[in-house]
Amino acid sequence: MFASIRNRMVVIVALVGLAIFYLFPRPETVRRQLADGRMQDTVMTRVPLKLGLDLQGGMHLELELDESEQVSADRVRDTDLALTVLRKRIDEFGVAEPVIQKVGDERIIVELAGIRDPDRAKGIVQSTAALEFRITDETRALDNALPAMDRVLAQMGIAADAPAGPSAASQVTELLGGTRDTQGVALGDTAAAPAVDSTTTDTAPTAAPTPAPTAGGPVLQSLIQPSSAYGFDPIPGEYAVVETAFVRVDSLLRIPEVERLLPRSVEWRWAGAPTAIGTEQVRMLYVLEDEPIITGDRLESATPQIDPMTNRPIVSFTLDRAGGRRFGAETGRHVGDYMAIILDNRVQGRAPRINSRIDRSGQIEMAGRDIREAQDLALTLNAGALPIPLKVVRDRQVGASLGQDSIRSGITALIAGTVLVILIMMTYYRLAGVLAVSALGLYILFTLAGLSAIDATLTLPGLAGLVLSIGIAVDANVLIFERIREELIAGRTVRLAVSEGFQHAMSAIVDSNVSTVLTALFLFQFGTGPVKGFAVTLIMGIAASMFTAIFVTKTFFLIWLDRKDSQATSLSI
Amino acid sequence: MTRIFANANYDFIGMRRKAIIATGVLLALGLVALLGRRINYSIEFTGGTLVEARTSGPAWDIEAVRAGLGSAGLGNVEITPYGDGQEIGIRVQDVVAGGDADDTQATANAVGAVLDQIAGAGSWERTSADAVSPKVGGELRTQAFLAIFFSFFAVLAYLAWRFEWRFGLAAVIATAHDIVLTICFIAILNLEVGLVVVAAVLSMVGYSLNDTIIIFDRVRENMHRSRREELIPVLNRSINETLPRSVLTHSTTLAALIALIIFGGEVIRPFALVMAFGVFTGTFSSIFIAAPVLLLIEQRWPGIDGRGVKVAGKGTARSATQSA
Numbered sequence: 001m002f003a004s005i006r007n008r009m010v011v012i013v014a015l016v017g018l019a020i021f022y023l024f025p026r027p028e029t030v031r032r033q034l035a036d037g038r039m040q041d042t043v044m045t046r047v048p049l050k051l052g053l054d055l056q057g058g059m060h061l062e063l064e065l066d067e068s069e070q071v072s073a074d075r076v077r078d079t080d081l082a083l084t085v086l087r088k089r090i091d092e093f094g095v096a097e098p099v100i101q102k103v104g105d106e107r108i109i110v111e112l113a114g115i116r117d118p119d120r121a122k123g124i125v126q127s128t129a130a131l132e133f134r135i136t137d138e139t140r141a142l143d144n145a146l147p148a149m150d151r152v153l154a155q156m157g158i159a160a161d162a163p164a165g166p167s168a169a170s171q172v173t174e175l176l177g178g179t180r181d182t183q184g185v186a187l188g189d190t191a192a193a194p195a196v197d198s199t200t201t202d203t204a205p206t207a208a209p210t211p212a213p214t215a216g217g218p219v220l221q222s223l224i225q226p227s228s229a230y231g232f233d234p235i236p237g238e239y240a241v242v243e244t245a246f247v248r249v250d251s252l253l254r255i256p257e258v259e260r261l262l263p264r265s266v267e268w269r270w271a272g273a274p275t276a277i278g279t280e281q282v283r284m285l286y287v288l289e290d291e292p293i294i295t296g297d298r299l300e301s302a303t304p305q306i307d308p309m310t311n312r313p314i315v316s317f318t319l320d321r322a323g324g325r326r327f328g329a330e331t332g333r334h335v336g337d338y339m340a341i342i343l344d345n346r347v348q349g350r351a352p353r354i355n356s357r358i359d360r361s362g363q364i365e366m367a368g369r370d371i372r373e374a375q376d377l378a379l380t381l382n383a384g385a386l387p388i389p390l391k392v393v394r395d396r397q398v399g400a401s402l403g404q405d406s407i408r409s410g411i412t413a414l415i416a417g418t419v420l421v422i423l424i425m426m427t428y429y430r431l432a433g434v435l436a437v438s439a440l441g442l443y444i445l446f447t448l449a450g451l452s453a454i455d456a457t458l459t460l461p462g463l464a465g466l467v468l469s470i471g472i473a474v475d476a477n478v479l480i481f482e483r484i485r486e487e488l489i490a491g492r493t494v495r496l497a498v499s500e501g502f503q504h505a506m507s508a509i510v511d512s513n514v515s516t517v518l519t520a521l522f523l524f525q526f527g528t529g530p531v532k533g534f535a536v537t538l539i540m541g542i543a544a545s546m547f548t549a550i551f552v553t554k555t556f557f558l559i560w561l562d563r564k565d566s567q568a569t570s571l572s573i
Numbered sequence: 574m575t576r577i578f579a580n581a582n583y584d585f586i587g588m589r590r591k592a593i594i595a596t597g598v599l600l601a602l603g604l605v606a607l608l609g610r611r612i613n614y615s616i617e618f619t620g621g622t623l624v625e626a627r628t629s630g631p632a633w634d635i636e637a638v639r640a641g642l643g644s645a646g647l648g649n650v651e652i653t654p655y656g657d658g659q660e661i662g663i664r665v666q667d668v669v670a671g672g673d674a675d676d677t678q679a680t681a682n683a684v685g686a687v688l689d690q691i692a693g694a695g696s697w698e699r700t701s702a703d704a705v706s707p708k709v710g711g712e713l714r715t716q717a718f719l720a721i722f723f724s725f726f727a728v729l730a731y732l733a734w735r736f737e738w739r740f741g742l743a744a745v746i747a748t749a750h751d752i753v754l755t756i757c758f759i760a761i762l763n764l765e766v767g768l769v770v771v772a773a774v775l776s777m778v779g780y781s782l783n784d785t786i787i788i789f790d791r792v793r794e795n796m797h798r799s800r801r802e803e804l805i806p807v808l809n810r811s812i813n814e815t816l817p818r819s820v821l822t823h824s825t826t827l828a829a830l831i832a833l834i835i836f837g838g839e840v841i842r843p844f845a846l847v848m849a850f851g852v853f854t855g856t857f858s859s860i861f862i863a864a865p866v867l868l869l870i871e872q873r874w875p876g877i878d879g880r881g882v883k884v885a886g887k888g889t890a891r892s893a894t895q896s897a
Contacts, residue, residue, distance in 0.1 A: 054840075062709065393706040402625070402700040409838035417832035421825045428577075428821060461769050464833055464841045468776070468848065471829030475822040479787070482818045508790040511735055515728050515786060516779035522724035523775045526716040531768045538776065 005562060008555040016442070019449030023048045048452045050097070051113075052459035054530050055407050057400035058113035059121060064106060066391035076105045078387040083108055088383035089124055107393070118397050120376065128344045128389045129380035131296030133327075134267075134288040136237030136338040136351050141266045142224070142287045149258045150218035158252070159219050220258075223249050227284060230277055235338050235351055237266075237288060243274045243281035265290055272346035286340050286347050293330035293339070298323025300360075302381040304374035307363070313374035316363040317381065324360030332357035341365075343377070344389075410463035417467045418444075425474060429481060435556045436477040439548045443473050446544035451537065459533030469541030475512075476549030479505040498557050502550070509549065513542050578816040585812045585860050586805050586868065592861035596750065603757020610760055615767030618714040620707030622665045622680040625655075626688055628697040632658030641687040647680065655839050660700065680704070717771040721752070724775060728782055736789060739870045744785045747863035751781045751854045758850045764843045773844040777851030780826070784819065785859040791815050792867070804871055808864045819859075823852050 025045050053060050065072050065079060072078045083102055090098045090110070099111035115121050153159065223245050228234040241249050252258060253268065262268070271284035302317040319327055331339070331354050340351040341364050349365035366374050421440070426433040447466065451458065484501030492500060517539055524535035616623050626633075635652050638661070642650050649666040665680050681702045688697055725745060732741030755774055764770060791811035799807070830852065833845035 392704075393709045394704065396703040397699075397701060399698065399700040401627075401698065406838060406840065409836055410841070413832045413836040413841070416836055417829035420828035420832060424821070424825050424828060460838075460840055461772055461844065464837060464844055465776075467829050467833050467837070468826070468845075471826035472780070472822070474825050475783075475818075478818050478821045478825075482815075482821075485817075486814070504794070508787050511790060512783035512786045514735075515731060515782045516776075518727045518731060519724045519775050519779040519782075522720045522727065523772055526720040531772050534769075534772050 005555065005558050008551070008558070012442075012552055012555060016445065019445050022449040022452040023445075049448065050455065050457045051403070051407070052457045052462070052530060052533055053111055053113055053396070053398055053403075054460045055403045055410075055458065055463075056113050057398045057403040058111065058115055059118045059398075060394070060396040061110045061122065061125060061392055062103075062394035063108045063110065063125070063390040064393050066389040068391075070388055072388045079106050079108060081387045082390060085129075085384050085386050086110060086125060089380055092379045092383060093121065093124055095121070108390070114400065120372075122392070122395070124376055124380060126390055126392065127376075127380045128386045129296065129377075129383070130344055130385040131299065131381060132292035132342045133294050134269075134292045134340050134342060135334050136235060136340055137266045137287040137289060138236045138337065139263075139266070140236075141263050142237075142239065142268070143226075145261045145263070146221050146224065147218065148261045150220050152257050152261065153219055153252065153255075156255075156257075159217065220249070220252060224285060227282075230282055232350075235353075237286055237338070238351065239285040239287070240275075240282040241285055243283050246270070246274075246283040249285070262287075269340065269342055269345060269347050271350075272343065272348055275350075284347065284350065286351065288340055288342075292342075293334075294319070294323055294327045296381060296385050298326070299381055302378040304371060304378040305363075306371065307365075313366045313371040314363045315366065315374050315378045315381065316361060318361045319359075321360075327362075328357055328359040406460045407463075410460060410467075414463065414467050414470075417470055421470055421474060425477075432481050435553055435560075436474060436481070438556065439477060439553045440470065440474060442552055443541075443544050443548045444470065446548065447537070447541050450540045450544060454536075454540075456536045456540070457533055458537070459530040461530045462533035462537040465534040465537035466541065469538060469545065473541060473545035473548075476505075476509045476545055477553055479508055480549060480553065495561055498554075498561060502554055506550070509546065513546055517542055577820055578813070581813045581816050582809075583813060583816075584809060586808050586864060589861060589865040589868075592857075593865070596754075596857075596862065599754060600750075600757070603754060603761065607757055607760045610763065612756070612760060613763055613765050614710075614714070615765045615770075616664060616666075616703060616705050616710065617767045618710050618717070619666070620705045620710035622684070622705075623701075623703045624663045624665075624681050624684045624699060625660065625701045626663065626697050627660040627700050628692050629659075630692060630696050633661045634691065635661070637691050638663070638687065641691055642684065645683050645687050647683060647687075713768070717768070721771070721775060721778070724778065725749075728778075732786070736793060739867060739874070740789050740793075743863050743867040743870060744782055744789065746866050747785055747858040748778055748781055750858050750862050751777065751851065754854045755847060755851060758854075759847065762846065764846065767843075769840065769844045770847055773847035773851070777848055777855065780848070780851055781855030781858060784855050785863045787818065788812055788815050788859050788864065789867075792864075804868060808868060812860055812864060819856060823856055826852055 025048055027043050027045055029041050029043050063082075065075055065082070079102060083100065086108065087100050090100060090112070095112045095115060097113065099109065101109050103109055110125055112118075112121055150159075223241055224239050225241075226234065227238045227240040230240050232238070232240070250270065266287050267290050269286050269288060271286070274281040274283050298319050300318045300320045300323075302315050305314050305316050306312070307314045334354050335356060336354065338351040338353050340347045341349065343364070352365075364377070366377070418440070422437050425436050425440075429436060444466075447469070456462075480501055483505040484497050487497035487500045487504075488494070520535045520538045520542075524532055524539070633654065635654060635658075638652055639650065642648075642663070642665070647665050651664040651666075653662040653664070654660070655662065663684055665684060681704055685699065725748070728748075729741045729745045732744055752774065755777060759766060759770065788811055791814055792808060795802075795807045795811050795814075796804075827849060830845045830849040833841055834849065837845055
């Protein structure tokens with residue numbers, strides 16, 4: 001079928017045309033589904049070769065379910081749910097060509113190329129966006145439980161004892177009225193300590209020396225004050241803790257023996273951000289009813305806005321019909337009470353008073369944060385809550401400048417390598433070298449076009465693979481040429497030597513290339529982004545190199561032989 | 574026409590004892606070097622945080638950075654200057670608290686704060702940051718070893734199918750030799766082993782096998798042609814006949830690798846170094862390990878046609894030629 005030179009030339013020219021077509025940017029219509037289910041067509045310029053994160057800069061996140069606070073019943077299902085939510089959010093966020101995919105059963109990869117504000121993007125990905133509304137506690141449950149909690153703590157040897165504390169502790173003292181007794185709540189390490197649940201030995205590093213009953217006072221009662229004690233309008237269930245003692249109080253409250261003393265009908269939550277009073281900062285602690293009156297899954301839409309009254313950013317929201325009915329009934333029952341708006345287990349702003357029945361719409365105060373954060377919150381609320389919070393297990397960020405340097409060095413190496421290989425081939429093979437070098441040119445063209453056709457991503461190791469494969473790609477030609485030489489020396493005519501040479505070199509070319517592809521496939525299977533790019537380039541390179549050597553070079557030889565006398569005995573090879 | 578090693582007739586197989594002694598010495602040296610130090614795994618395999626920072630001002634004062642990090646509670650750090658020292662890589666092994674990448678992110682921020690103090694905020698730029706949780710690192714390391722291990726068997730199976738198990742076994746032993754020597758090479762140069770280096774090792778495996786296969790293909794053909802000939806002359810002749818090809822292909826591959834070593838940049842250099850070493854050890858092992866091992870196997874388990882060789886892959890070799 002490819003016997004005649006004309007047919008062979010047609011195939012080669014067609015393939016070159018196709019390759020050039022693939023390597024030229026052209027407009028392309030992309031159809032995608034918007035968050036609300038409509039389809040939208042966007043005309044975009046198709047980039048011939050996508051660059052990996054390491055070449056254009058961007059962020060690569062690997063996420064897993066974070067089960068430290070909430071255990072998943074079905075991890076695979078929850079990971080799938082989280083994937084859907086992330087897709088919606090990132091779609092709304094508006095990043096060009098994001099990669100959001102699952103690897104294995106329980107891990108999600110998010111790749112956002114070329115983003116400028118990685119921290120913001122990370123916030124959007126990681127925010128659980130679990131929204132709920134709860135009525136603040138009016139039974140003074142915490143006030144009643146505090147003395148008992150302090151007694152338990154005292155038994156454990158934790159008290160407001162009085163070692164010469166660091167300066168942070170004296171600030172606390174001043175704020176709390178300067179009583180020496182309340183100083184030194186072992187604040188030494190709290191700034192650096194994690195806010196996760198800790199055991200007593202972790203949280204009370206310096207508590208032991210002084211016996212609790214004599215020198216120590218009740219630690220929680222001294223640290224947790226009703227917010228009105230700081231001059232705020234009183235709200236039932238609202239307490240204030242000096243910001244510097246926030247982490248310490250949090251870990252004390254999480255001690256199981258302490259937490260148990262709070263009635264089951266209430267739960268406690270911290271405010272999302274500290275509140276300033278004068279030069280100091282306090283953190284609000286809320287004691288809330290255990291049942292939320294409504295949660296975010298009844299949310300229909302959320303919009304960022306500037307509150308015309310206060311000129312501050314807010315997010316206004318609308319609930320669906322069923323949610324609106326329930327919300328209306330609950331708020332109607334609780335007129336005059338205070339309702340905390342809780343996002344990802346943190347209370348947003350101070351709990352507002354319910355002045356009248358609220359139906360389907362309401363608003364969330366952003367507590368002094370900017371409009372962009374309001375936009376992000378609306379975006380995550382619209383995309384829905386994550387079933388389980390996510391934790392980042394790998395976070396890789398590449399600056400755009402590093403990517404450009406990498407591209408520059410990769411291309412320099414590519415050019416230098418190609419020139420060296422051409423020099424070697426031309427010196428050694430002369431005329432046949434010219435054939436091999438033209439085949440090499442086609443080889444590079446075909447490899448790049450092939451990568452473009454399968455939408456592969458070019459990474460830095462991929463570029464290295466391309467350079468390496470140029471050195472290796474001539475191998476097939478070398479095998480053929482050497483074989484032709486041997487046949488010529490053995491006394492065959494030129495025509496016969498060429499055809500025998502191609503035939504005999506074939507098994508070596510096939511066997512050696514298949515073994516290389518096999519190792520590359522394993523590399524592809526296990527590698528992550530950049531290394532996968534390497535494997536793909538290598539495989540594509542081998543395919544292109546075999547094709548150019550076996551088909552293109554042979555055609556060149558046939559054309560050349562065709563012009564000469566078929567009985568020629570000399571061949572410049 | 575230019576020809577190198579045109580009618581070469583070296584007695585490669587005759588040199589096998591010397592070659593094996595040389596390999597033994599190299600291996601011993603390598604293993605001693607390996608004992609002295611641990612393989613330097615990158616954070617991809619151990620977990621941890623890597624921050625790369627470039628300053629526009631004078632070169633980084635590494636000792637000041639180290640001291641600053643130390644007082645920030647980050648003692649276990651490794652600082653590598655790149656190029657003229659305006660860019661550094663800071664690798665922090667211990668995380669601030671806990672054990673997840675969330676904390677390694679906190680670590681990256683802590684490093685940033687220290688650099689702000691030393692260079693002044695705004696006068697330096699974080700070119701990249703990578704935080705890997707130890708769990709992910711452990712997984713990647715297991716996967717890398719599995720990939721090398723399984724690719725080994727896949728190739729053995731392919732060779733057994735295309736040639737014969739004797740050939741496959743000899744090729745795999747030669748490749749195992751290459752891998753061990755390459756690991757020694759990595760240890761001696763103290764190269765950081767990350768995914769890119771594993772990719773280099775796997776490519777090296779492919780390349781070395783490729784080279785062995787070219788020679789074995791010729792052995793297969795020559796056995797087929799001259800059935801009366803002894804195995805030793807056949808092996809020698811096959812190696813000599815493929816010598817011009819070997820020299821040429823290795824030169825072009827090395828040329829490409831040298832371009833990568835010089836121009837390819839920090840990330841690619843370890844890859845190119847390992848691969849360049851692989852070109853040498855691959856060539857050596859194809860001639861001095863694979864062929865003698867094949868001889869040894871044939872002497873130990875003789876084939877059926879009295880000469881110690883069952884003419885292997887007769888049918889498949891022919892069908893491959895025909896399909897061309």
